[in-house]
């Protein structure tokens with residue numbers, strides 16, 4: 001990096017500010033997901049479908065959302081031998097989703113980039129899960145003292161070098177990741193908690209405004225919206241907070 005390069009860069013902001021909020025449909029059935037999307041109405045433009053819904057009819061529902069003009073993030077966190085990842089991504093790329101996650105292992109990222117060739121699908125590499133902190137890494141066999149931030153740094157550098165489209169990290173690491181990946185790659189941060197909401201199993205968290213200020217392009221929020229008494233109001237409040245924090 002040239003010394004003249006500013007440390008804080010942001011990639012091109014989403015044209016519609018609502019697209020910066022990705023709402024996680026962590027729900028057990030398509031019926032419940034459809035009801036949530038209906039309640040959220042035009043406050044939600046971008047939805048994430050993860051394990052729970054994907055394995056309960058979520059792929060068909062993804063097609064339905066895309067046909068209605070919503071954007072879809074398929075959060076499948078793929079990780080397997082290279083050939084399986086490449087062919088899997090090739091199949092998924094036909095669905096018309098905007099984002100797909102893979103774990104940020106070099107073989108996996110390389111295969112995913114090959115598999116999406118020729119499609120508009122963007123691959124996001126999940127660096128270190130937001131529910132992990134140092135002890136969880138040690139429990140998983142990483143060297144004692146390895147911090148989440150150290151591992152995020154290494155994986156963000158590898159993702160950049162392999163041509164990955166975007167990085168998933170916790171919001172406290174967004175600024176450091178932006179310095180690594182520059183403005184051409186997206187930064188997507190889950191583990192977002194509006195002031196006063198429950199952290200649950202998330203460990204590396206920030207508020208929507210702080211995540212945006214540190215350089216996140218998109219925030220992923222599930223429980224604070226879908227479990228709210230008024231999911232539409234909860235989504236609107238986060239979009240307002242994003243808007244207020246956007247320079």
Ligand SMILES: O=C(O)c1cc(=O)[nH]c(=O)n1[C@@H]1O[C@H](COP(=O)(O)O)[C@@H](O)[C@H]1O
Pocket residue numbers: 024026050075101126128129130131168169190191192200202220221222223224
């Ligand atoms: O890839 C993700 O989206 C993801 C990565 C990560 O490190 N942490 C994380 O929480 N997520 C997902 O983001 C969502 C966060 O949900 P809430 O904690 O309910 O807002 C869940 O659907 C997670 O699967």
